[in-house]
Amino acid sequence: MINTLESALAAQDAEAVQDAVYELGRQRTAENLIDDEVAFQVLTILRRPGMWDSPLAGHVMNFFEFEAPRLSQRAKDRCTSFLREWGSKFTDVHSVQVVGELYHGEYLRPTPPKPPRKKPRQSKRDDA
Secondary structure: OHHHHHHHHHOOOHHHHHHHHHHHHHOEOOOOOEOHHHHHHHHHHHOOHHHOOOOOHHHHHHHHHHOHHHOOHHHHHHHHHHHHHHHHHOOOHHHHHHHHHHHHOOOOOOOOOOOOOOOOOOOOOOOO
16 A cells, blocks of 8 residues: 555645555554554655655645554654654645644544453342
8 A cells, every 4th residue: 555655646646645545544453553564654755855845745644643543652652753853844734734733732642541440349139
């Protein structure tokens, strides 16, 4: 699917980029998560200097918004680091908006651990 995204970017086809991003999100592990390597490959694409002023970069970054619940904390941390280092390089209006939403929003925040479930108490009843 990364090849499909690459082809859509080369063709400068926004709709095809969006479709490729959706398809990337459908590729999940047995735990229903996005493979970290897929997220890292998307970041590698975004790191290219040609993406900084591209109107397609925002569509590519939408991957992290759409798939945030299915990203590992490792992938979220890598994306946050990427945005901290490279986010200010993006100049397209849509891209700038998505950078802001990702960096300041809840998408990439750590998910708090859930408290352990307690077993329900069994009531003691005298049937006498």
